[in-house]
Amino acid sequence: MLPELSRDEILRYSRHLLIPEVGLDGQRKLKNSSALIVGTGGLGSPVSLYLAAAGVGRIGLVDYDVVDSSNLQRQIIHGTSTIGKLKVESAKAKLLDLNPDIQVDIYNEPYTSENALRIAKDYDIILDGTDNFPTRYLTNDVAVFLGKPNVYASIFRFDGQVSVFYAKEGPCYRCLFPEPPPPGLVPSCAEGGVLGVLPGTIGTLQATEALKVLLGIGDPLIGKLLLYNALDMTFDFVKLKKNPNCRVCGPNADIKELIDYEEFCGVPSHDHEDDSAVSSVDITAVELSERVKTNHLMLLDVREPHELKISSMPNAVNIPLGQLAGRLSELDSADDMVVLCKSGSRSMRALELLTSAGFKKVKNLKGGINAWAREVDTELPIY
């Protein structure tokens, strides 16, 4: 039995009730439905706002991050007043302000192989708004194992993708992307940037697909992938087929339970500044500030030229990571060298490249020029 709508709810949803495809019964269906939104960032912001406004009865939010000033260029569910607060708390308050008639359940924890099935099992659909490959593969596999639709969207710079991966009726994410790209090949938004309005465009399409699936109306993007490019203002559609060799949804699937997704993708399951322990190839910003006083050090900055306008180190040589392999002859392997980038991950890949090319005296500036700006030169901006 579907729940009844109160007098207040009938007024609130009157524009929905007027559409024959939704109507009173559709609105009651939404009230009875639940959606889990993985990630409360760029995509999670418009997605959760519109699903809440539409009257989806129960919304789950998974995120373990806190609101940072650099989020607000696109994560419009949060605000200057919630900087430093938990994202799930910040989002919940905004959603309940928009619609106090719904229930918002928050999970202030990373979405992992240990908790994902438990969290997702009580929801009708799952929306993938995560920011990294490991969590995307995890979100897919959870949806396949639980037999639920995975409403997928993904963004990078000016590009967006939307699909509904529903293994019962069509392909899953792994059918299209059996393997992740090698670590470092595709930059994350924290490294490569993203147009702030892009998750708005793509997230509202994702929310549209979720509502269609919950209502059982229209033609959802099952077996289809939407590709959007904001610069060219193009929308392209391609057909997706179930992959007979898919390792989770194919007839000979060999992955029957959740795996170690960080190991599978070779990257951490977050899009943060590197917070790992200092390794033997690292030099911290403070150590570097001491070393430059006494030693001659060659500083190699592997960021893109447009980033140097934001912040730079005096006397650093700039070779963008993408050009490094072709420009090794410009460097002397006899030099003591420190490689740096924005936050330490591109420089780590540069270090690996240099090491495999025979450079032995190379260190990685831990945390990048942002760490230098935090710990040494506090006049320098952080980005």
Add this chain to the structure above:
Amino acid sequence: MPVLRIPTPLRAYTNGQSDVTVSGSNISEALADLTTQYPTIKPHLFNDGGELRPFVNLFVGEHNIKDLQGVDTPIKDGEKLMLIPSIAGG
């Protein structure tokens, strides 16, 4: 000649070009022409053995070449080819 759409992450290797006109009567020839025009894109599409990397998805019109004849899929003049990137931002 067929036109190949390049996704943003790979445009760094095509001088920023979003669409590259390639010659060839099948995918293999078209990609060979692409990598002749823009050699630095090659390692992003092919592994050391010269095979298309598994995460590379190439579509002819609306169909994945994996659902057609792979790199032997024939292509017609003016056909639209699309490289679909694996992106993860959210």
